[in-house]
Amino acid sequence: MSNTDDYSKNELMKFIDMKPLDIEICDVTLRDGEQTPGVAFTRDEKIDLAMELDAIGVEVIEAGFPVVSSSEKEIVKEISNLGLDSNICCLARSVISDVDAAIDCDVDIVSIFIAMSDLHLKFKYHKSCADVFSCAMNSIEHAKDHGLKVRFAAEDGTRTDVETLKKAFIAAEDYKVDYVSIADTIGILSPATTHYLVSEIDKVVNTPICIHCHDDLGMATANTLVAAEAGAKQLHTTVNGIGERAGNASLEELLVALRVQHGIERYDTTKLTGISNKLQEYSGLPIAVNKSVVGKHAFTHESGIHVMAILEEPRTYELFSPEMVGGKRNLIVGKHTGKKALKGIVKNLGYSLDHDELCDLILKVKNCTEVKKGLSRERLETLIKTVQSHQE
Numbered sequence: 001m002s003n004t005d006d007y008s009k010n011e012l013m014k015f016i017d018m019k020p021l022d023i024e025i026c027d028v029t030l031r032d033g034e035q036t037p038g039v040a041f042t043r044d045e046k047i048d049l050a051m052e053l054d055a056i057g058v059e060v061i062e063a064g065f066p067v068v069s070s071s072e073k074e075i076v077k078e079i080s081n082l083g084l085d086s087n088i089c090c091l092a093r094s095v096i097s098d099v100d101a102a103i104d105c106d107v108d109i110v111s112i113f114i115a116m117s118d119l120h121l122k123f124k125y126h127k128s129c130a131d132v133f134s135c136a137m138n139s140i141e142h143a144k145d146h147g148l149k150v151r152f153a154a155e156d157g158t159r160t161d162v163e164t165l166k167k168a169f170i171a172a173e174d175y176k177v178d179y180v181s182i183a184d185t186i187g188i189l190s191p192a193t194t195h196y197l198v199s200e201i202d203k204v205v206n207t208p209i210c211i212h213c214h215d216d217l218g219m220a221t222a223n224t225l226v227a228a229e230a231g232a233k234q235l236h237t238t239v240n241g242i243g244e245r246a247g248n249a250s251l252e253e254l255l256v257a258l259r260v261q262h263g264i265e266r267y268d269t270t271k272l273t274g275i276s277n278k279l280q281e282y283s284g285l286p287i288a289v290n291k292s293v294v295g296k297h298a299f300t301h302e303s304g305i306h307v308m309a310i311l312e313e314p315r316t317y318e319l320f321s322p323e324m325v326g327g328k329r330n331l332i333v334g335k336h337t338g339k340k341a342l343k344g345i346v347k348n349l350g351y352s353l354d355h356d357e358l359c360d361l362i363l364k365v366k367n368c369t370e371v372k373k374g375l376s377r378e379r380l381e382t383l384i385k386t387v388q389s390h391q392e
């Protein structure tokens with residue numbers, strides 16, 4: 001675990017009137033994450049990711065959608081029986097046979113979903129809202145009769161009439177559902193509308209609320225955090241934010257945001273870079289260098305003014321330390337390097353240059369990085385030796 005000096009807390013939070021968050025994470029990498037076009041994890045990869053998520057301290061792992069295939073069903077069952085601390089969940093349509101598959105898998109929680117938006121009723125189910133709702137309630141009743149915890153998930157919930165959504169969740173409470181889920185299936189929410197919707201649902205239900213955000217507008221993590229601030233309990237994430245289309249709220253971003261904004265330190269964030277690397281390998285999907293938290297550039301610095309300050313105190317230009325997320329700092333030399341930064345970097349490499357040598361070196365660095373991208377450590381060392389021999 002990292003220590004608490006590893007990051008700057010957002011001190012502005014003290015001006016915001018808010019109760020401490022009561023949240024849990026449900027990571028859906030193995031289900032919605034695997035719905036990323038072209039992605040299919042092997043059994044070993046799924047088990048490894050489940051164990052990593054458990055080690056991070058994620059409370060719920062959505063292990064899959066058993067009716068997708070017989071091997072999917074076997075893997076969900078195997079994950080359920082690994083003896084992890086995390087509760088294991090799986091997805092089911094509002095269909096009795098899907099719930100039976102979940103029961104066979106020994107999961108703790110089944111997420112039974114149905115869409116009640118006009119678009120989905122008209123163009124997907126060709127049924128009335130009352131009809132699909134009754135399928136959902138039958139399935140919920142069946143799951144509860146078999147001792148499962150149930151999440152009732154409103155697919156396309158953010159394009160569903162708010163009064164319909166409220167009524168459905170209130171009615172579901174009569175069936176003793178354990179969670180109600182607002183799914184932003186097509187990623188239409190903004191922080192303001194997330195706050196509104198979660199608050200409205202929170203006014204009428206006593207059941208814990210889940211939020212499942214997609215990233216079509218690049219706001220999935222922000223919306224998930226706002227949902228928690230508005231009263232949502234279960235926050236859905238995926239590693240590296242993978243998932244349908246633009247993906248889901250990212251686990252690494254959310255866990256670090258919960259720490260920086262709300263002081264929630266119980267998750268082992270030091271494992272985030274490791275799980276991100278594994279996910280890239282298993283999914284075949286490399287992340288962008290500037291990806292928050294786990295991207296190659298998350299702790300890479302070139303600008304002279306930044307590097308000179310970082311050499312003295314990294315928190316000047318880093319919100320949190322690389323160690324906190326299992327990453328590494330990288331100070332590079334390039335077009336934007338200044339003398340103070342260069343002096344520090346050269347010293348870190350074990351060389352000592354006098355003032356003239358340093359001035360000579362900075363000129364050479366600027367000359368050869370004007371149109372090139374950065375300078376390798378080997379090339380820098382060659383230049384250092386050149387300026388040293390010139391001075392001799």
Ligand SMILES: CC(=O)SCCNC(=O)CCNC(=O)[C@H](O)C(C)(C)COP(=O)(O)OP(=O)(O)OC[C@H]1O[C@@H](n2cnc3c(N)ncnc32)[C@H](O)[C@@H]1OP(=O)(O)O
Binds near residue numbers: 092095185
């Ligand atoms: C927002 C989400 O992420 S939803 C989850 C999306 N994930 C997936 O689709 C996982 C991959 N899917 C699959 O492997 C397959 O589509 C399966 C196994 C789920 C179903 O396969 P099939 O039996 O061949 O059905 P098919 O895909 O053709 O059609 C889906 C059927 O499920 C119905 N359905 C869809 N969602 C629901 C629901 N929540 N509750 C009840 N029925 C539903 C559809 O209306 C359709 O019914 P129909 O056959 O009567 O028209």
Ligand SMILES: O=C(O)CCC(=O)C(=O)O
Binds near residue numbers: 153155156184185
């Ligand atoms: O709300 C949920 O638990 C899942 C729904 C989902 O995957 C979606 O609508 O994108």
